Amino acid sequence: MEVYLDLKAGIRGSIRVGEMLGAHTTWRVGGPADYFVEPAVIEDLQFVLRFTAERGLPLTVMGNGSNLLVSDAGLRGVVVRMGSGMDRVVLDGNVILAQGGVRLSRLLRTAWESGLGGLEFMAGIPASLGGAVVMNAGANGLCMGDRVEEVTMVDRSGTVQRRSAGELGFRYRWSNIQAGKEIVTAVALRCFPKDRDEIGREIERFLNRRRETQPLEQPSAGCVFKNPPGDSAGRLIEAAGGKGLRVGGAEVSYKHANFVLNTGGATARDIMELIRQVRQLVGDKFGIELGLEVNLMGDF
Ligand SMILES: Cc1cc2nc3c(=O)[nH]c(=O)nc-3n(C[C@H](O)[C@H](O)[C@H](O)COP(=O)(O)OP(=O)(O)OC[C@H]3O[C@@H](n4cnc5c(N)ncnc54)[C@H](O)[C@@H]3O)c2cc1C
Known part of the structure; x- marks a missing residue:
């Protein structure tokens, strides 16, 4: 409560407690942020940076959440979303x-x-x-x-x-x-x-x-893996037989194998497990370790 009141007093933008981050990621997954701040001016950012440093609180920055896998447990400390205020x-x-x-x-x-x-x-x-x-x-x-x-x-x-x-x-x-x-x-x-x-x-x-x-009808984070030098991650996943692989509500797209879709009710845990399986598949078949393009946030 004290953190909330102090943050609120210090910024012109908005602050919410326990905001579900799934509402702010294109994958539509992610648990609550302890404190969710949308700054309105640069001074808000400077205040939050000082505040989190002084109180030893973690600070996470997000934009439109189109490259993020946020854990189901959410994020501790302050999450700053750079959006309509700036x-x-x-x-x-x-x-x-x-x-x-x-x-x-x-x-x-x-x-x-x-x-x-x-x-x-x-x-x-x-x-x-x-x-x-x-x-x-x-x-x-x-x-x-x-x-x-x-x-x-x-x-x-x-x-x-x-x-x-x-x-x-x-x-x-x-x-x-x-x-x-x-x-x-x-x-x-x-x-x-x-x-x-x-x-x-x-x-x-x-x-x-x-x-x-691209499969744009269902929630995703675009390409999950980076392309290895001289090749395409989508091609490798497809050739390894990864298309259509599923864990819970998460599925490797049939249209573009480097997309993992939330077909409904997927959790971050489902998506993470699917990522692990795809990596293993490509590793076993081609001896290539796919690097992640999406950013992981929180505990997995
Ligand atoms: C359907 C779809 C298609 C896509 N197509 C492409 C494509 O063609 N090419 C491509 O490159 N990507 C693509 N992407 C992925 C994604 O859009 C990009 O990676 C994009 O750069 C992420 O921007 P964002 O604002 O959503 O950042 P977020 O996903 O919110 O954050 C990404 C990273 O940037 C950091 N960050 C965000 N904003 C700031 C800021 N203001 N200051 C400091 N750090 C910040 C975050 O901390 C995080 O580490 C696609 C995604 C989807 C869902």
Whole structure:
């Protein structure tokens, strides 16, 4: 109660106790957060960072929850969700400046409306901007690192830092923000003038390709495993006979073998066990150990 009251008094954003995280992950699984904070201003983040450090409370940051497997027991301490409280977008010539909580779909719409090209590749990635930068999300031959000019973030001591793309070590599904655990508050993305109709056609083409190749009707976290060098995790899982494998309500998709679906009532434990079985299958058949693309949060 005291923690709740002190947090509430210190921030402008919202705070909830025992919020079920399954409501904030695309897999629709995840137990309660002790304290769930949605910041409204950067000072909220600085307050929470100081507060959790002083009281020795764990701190977890999430964006749109589209790459997370959160345990059924939930998360202790404070969970900060970068969402609608921090989703402002402004244009500066060909550069789009946006806060970390903005959804990529909105960013893409702004770019399209303004006749700015370069972001079409991200069509259909259900991420927040901060989460996409941290993960260096990508598709269609491009990734966030190709467009990021500068990132503003708050480090774990509450200090605001600005880093250029070159300092962030972008590579396949990696930026060194993953190691430093800073919180991304704003990003500058370099775009270029482009015909609006052409942008629209490209977005539609990318979305159609997703609909054809990905099982988008049921909850998932996109690709579960990273592609090993020179190969595709989906191909390996399919070739090992993994399609359709099930544990409880979790199932390896028939449409795209690197997707694990929540077909209804799956728990994080079901999904974790299925991940273990798929890894074993591919390991036994090909001697390749698949690395996880999804982030595990909490106890498993
Ligand atoms: C249907 C579907 C399709 C997908 N397609 C693709 C695809 O084509 N390409 C691709 O790369 N990914 C894809 N993904 C995966 C996912 O969208 C990306 O990994 C994305 O980058 C996750 O962003 P998020 O905001 O949901 O972050 P979350 O899942 O909430 O968090 C991911 C990680 O980022 C951290 N994080 C989040 N926000 C911040 C922040 N502001 N500051 C610091 N750390 C932060 C979290 O702590 C966590 O470690 C797909 C997922 C789904 C469900």
